[in-house]
Amino acid sequence: MLKCEVCGKQADKHHIVYRSQGGVDFPLNFKYLCSEHHRGKNGPHKSRKLDVEFKIELQKKLNDLLCKDYYTIDELVCLIEINKGMLRRLLKDYKIYKEGYKKTDIIYRLMGKKIYTEDMLEEYYDFIANF
Numbered sequence: 001m002l003k004c005e006v007c008g009k010q011a012d013k014h015h016i017v018y019r020s021q022g023g024v025d026f027p028l029n030f031k032y033l034c035s036e037h038h039r040g041k042n043g044p045h046k047s048r049k050l051d052v053e054f055k056i057e058l059q060k061k062l063n064d065l066l067c068k069d070y071y072t073i074d075e076l077v078c079l080i081e082i083n084k085g086m087l088r089r090l091l092k093d094y095k096i097y098k099e100g101y102k103k104t105d106i107i108y109r110l111m112g113k114k115i116y117t118e119d120m121l122e123e124y125y126d127f128i129a130n131f
């Protein structure tokens, strides 16, 4: 049984970058959350703040994990445990240099073609204050 990372109850698999946002299957993109911590009011599908926090956390993990500037498909498959065919499809629109794909392109694509910044959390607070 998968356990919720917050409370330990039976959990579902949550995609930090949703599939609808271009997110794909690789272990770092998963969080295991029970129905309340997943779909409830304090879960990422209802709380925009938590959603963005999870995404910033994932983006940081990817940045730390990919410590070189370029990576080949095989290196990435090994490092982030992603399906090779899927990764090829994801990166087909990006330039391949002689050393491989650029780290920044890889992270950008894995994050669903977005760059998340801490400002996004502040924007959220402003939004709430005005609401």
Ligand SMILES: [Zn+2]
Pocket: 004, 005, 006, 007, 008, 009, 033, 034, 035, 036, 037
């Ligand atoms: Zn829970």
Ligand SMILES: [Zn+2]
Pocket: 013, 014, 015, 038, 045
């Ligand atoms: Zn989810």
